[in-house]
Amino acid sequence: MAKTTAEKLPEEPMTGKTLLQKVKSLGPSYSRRETAKQCGYYTRTKDNQTRANMTEFYDALLAAKGIALDPGRSKDGRGREASYRACVHKNGSLVIGANYTQEMGLKPGDQFEIRLGSKHIHLIQVEPKGMVDEDDEE
Numbered sequence: 001m002a003k004t005t006a007e008k009l010p011e012e013p014m015t016g017k018t019l020l021q022k023v024k025s026l027g028p029s030y031s032r033r034e035t036a037k038q039c040g041y042y043t044r045t046k047d048n049q050t051r052a053n054m055t056e057f058y059d060a061l062l063a064a065k066g067i068a069l070d071p072g073r074s075k076d077g078r079g080r081e082a083s084y085r086a087c088v089h090k091n092g093s094l095v096i097g098a099n100y101t102q103e104m105g106l107k108p109g110d111q112f113e114i115r116l117g118s119k120h121i122h123l124i125q126v127e128p129k130g131m132v133d134e135d136d137e138e
Helices: 016-029 032-038 054-064 098-103
Strands: 042-044 050-052 111-116 121-126
Touching: 016 032, 016 054, 032 050, 032 054
Parallel strands: none
Antiparallel strands: 042 050, 111 121
């Protein structure tokens, strides 16, 4: 079994296909902890010992294989993600949540034209009056 040294260990943790290829190339000659370290999943302690981050390694390995253990959680860790559905409140308001506006890159003050379809509400982003494209100036 090979001993890991600071020169041999990668600076950044591997992900995706790179991670899968590295794990396969190391094979059974390395322990699970040594494999994790060789793939970049480690930290250095105060006394300069190398400690394997097994949880992060296994999470990355599962993600690389396309397996989501916690599909109900979003990237922000709060456990909610956009459902792409909205409901009308008792006062008649229709609220579009922050998840949607962030995903679309919207900023406060952005304006929309509302077009009603037979089963849909279409929001078409419009430029505020006074805003001119650089291309239009020619």
